[in-house]
Amino acid sequence: MDTAEILALFDRQMRRDTLADPPGARVERVGKVVRQVGVEGGWSAVVWSGLDQATARPAIAEQVQYFTELGREFEWKLYSHDQPEDLGELLLAAGFEAEPDEALMIARIADLPDGGGLPGGVRLHPVTTPADVELMLSAHEGAFETTADWLRPSLLDMLAESPRTVSMVVAMAGDMPVCGARLELHPGTEFASLWGGGTVPAWRGRGIYRALVAHRAKIAAEHGYRYLQVDASDQSRPILQRLGFAALSTTTPYVYKP
Numbered sequence: 001m002d003t004a005e006i007l008a009l010f011d012r013q014m015r016r017d018t019l020a021d022p023p024g025a026r027v028e029r030v031g032k033v034v035r036q037v038g039v040e041g042g043w044s045a046v047v048w049s050g051l052d053q054a055t056a057r058p059a060i061a062e063q064v065q066y067f068t069e070l071g072r073e074f075e076w077k078l079y080s081h082d083q084p085e086d087l088g089e090l091l092l093a094a095g096f097e098a099e100p101d102e103a104l105m106i107a108r109i110a111d112l113p114d115g116g117g118l119p120g121g122v123r124l125h126p127v128t129t130p131a132d133v134e135l136m137l138s139a140h141e142g143a144f145e146t147t148a149d150w151l152r153p154s155l156l157d158m159l160a161e162s163p164r165t166v167s168m169v170v171a172m173a174g175d176m177p178v179c180g181a182r183l184e185l186h187p188g189t190e191f192a193s194l195w196g197g198g199t200v201p202a203w204r205g206r207g208i209y210r211a212l213v214a215h216r217a218k219i220a221a222e223h224g225y226r227y228l229q230v231d232a233s234d235q236s237r238p239i240l241q242r243l244g245f246a247a248l249s250t251t252t253p254y255v256y257k258p
Contacts, residue, residue, distance in 0.1 A: 001108050007081070007248045010106065010229065013189040015048035022154075023161045033059055037070070041153070045075040053084050060094045068258040079104065080250040088252065096254040102231040105245040106191075109221045109228055112244055115214025118171065119206040122178065124215060127168035133159060135170045136180035136196075143179065143198030158182070167219050171199075171208050178203040183216040185223055192220035194230045209239055 016034055020027045024039040032050040036043070044067060051059055060076075067074040076091055084090075092098065118124070127136055133155045137148040158166040165187065171179040181196040194216055199208050217228055231251055232240055241247070 001106075001111070001246065003246055003248050006106055006227065006246075010104075010191065010227075010248070011048065011079075014186065014191055014229070016050075017188075018047055019186070019188060022157055030062070031055075031059065033063065035063065035066075035074075037072075043075070043154075044070075044072050045077050047077055049082065049087075051083060051087065056084055056087055056090050057094075060090060064094060064256060067256065071258060073255065073257045076254040076256070078252050078254055080252075088254065091254040094256075096256045099253040099255060100233075101250050101252050102233060103237050103247045104249040104251050105230045105232045105237065105240050105247050107228050107240075107243065107245040109217050109226060112214065112217050112228070115211040115217075116207050118208065118211045119203075122171050122173050122203075122206075122208060124212075125170045125172045125177075127155075127159065127170060127180075127182075130156060130159070132168075132170065135172070135177040136168060136182075139170055139177035139180035139200065140196065140198060142177070142200035155182075167216065169212065169215065171203075171212065173203060176200075179208045179212060181212045181216065183219055185220065185225065190226040191229050192216075192223075192225040192227070194228055197236065209236070210243065213240075213243060 018027055018034060020036060022039065022042060025042060026037050028035050028037060032055060033046055034048040035046045038044045046063055049059065076096060078088055127133060136155065137152060140148040140151060165185045166182060168182040170177045179197065179199040184193045184195065186192065197209050197212055220228060230240060
């Protein structure tokens with residue numbers, strides 16, 4: 001896989017030419033900036049920029065003014081290969097707060113190995129109802145030891161509004177949800193995205209995460225997608241590397257709160 005070529009393809013299809021994610025959101029192109037304006041309470045962000053030293057500060061100020069007038073918190077989703085090189089520092093100086101880095105990892109679906117199957121006593125349960133969403137949230141809370149209340153509205157919206165482009169699944173050990181994961185398909189691109197996949201501590205190291213990657217890769221391939229993309233944490237990055245994912249960049253969310 002030519003990583004430079006794939007990174008350029010990702011930048012073009014998933015960032016510069018992006019389509020609005022949830023129903024009701026809109027994508028706007030202002031000069032060398034592409035932003036998504038989410039529905040009330042939804043995610044708003046600058047998803048791509050093509051700036052330099054002369055244009056970066058005015059562009060940042062323009063986005064801050066725009067979203068402040070809307071009364072919206074927004075994210076500037078910065079990648080380590082974005083220009084200018086000190087864009088992160090300029091965002092901090094403008095009042096943004098940096099959240100933890102994640103690795104942009106991409107794999108060609110055809111190159112991924114077989115998932116190896118689930119351990120005994122574990123089955124996959126598709127998320128098709130609000131009650132299933134609660135199972136998924138329970139798995140998330142058990143895996144990350146934190147509340148998942150913030151995630152509930154977006155998962156319910158995906159279930160209701162995007163059933164053709166979002167696939168969610170929970171790994172169940174008997175009646176216990178031990179891992180939840182979702183796949184997002186991006187029409188008009190060659191990329192599908194993996195989200196979630198955290199496993200509760202007692203069930204780690206048994207291949208559940210790997211099996212869920214394979215499960216979602218199969219669905220993406222059946223829909224004609226060529227690549228899987230993940231914003232990977234430090235915990236999932238080693239597993240993904242062993243499966244054949246390559247780290248192409250680092251992404252850092254810079255958040256501005258009016």
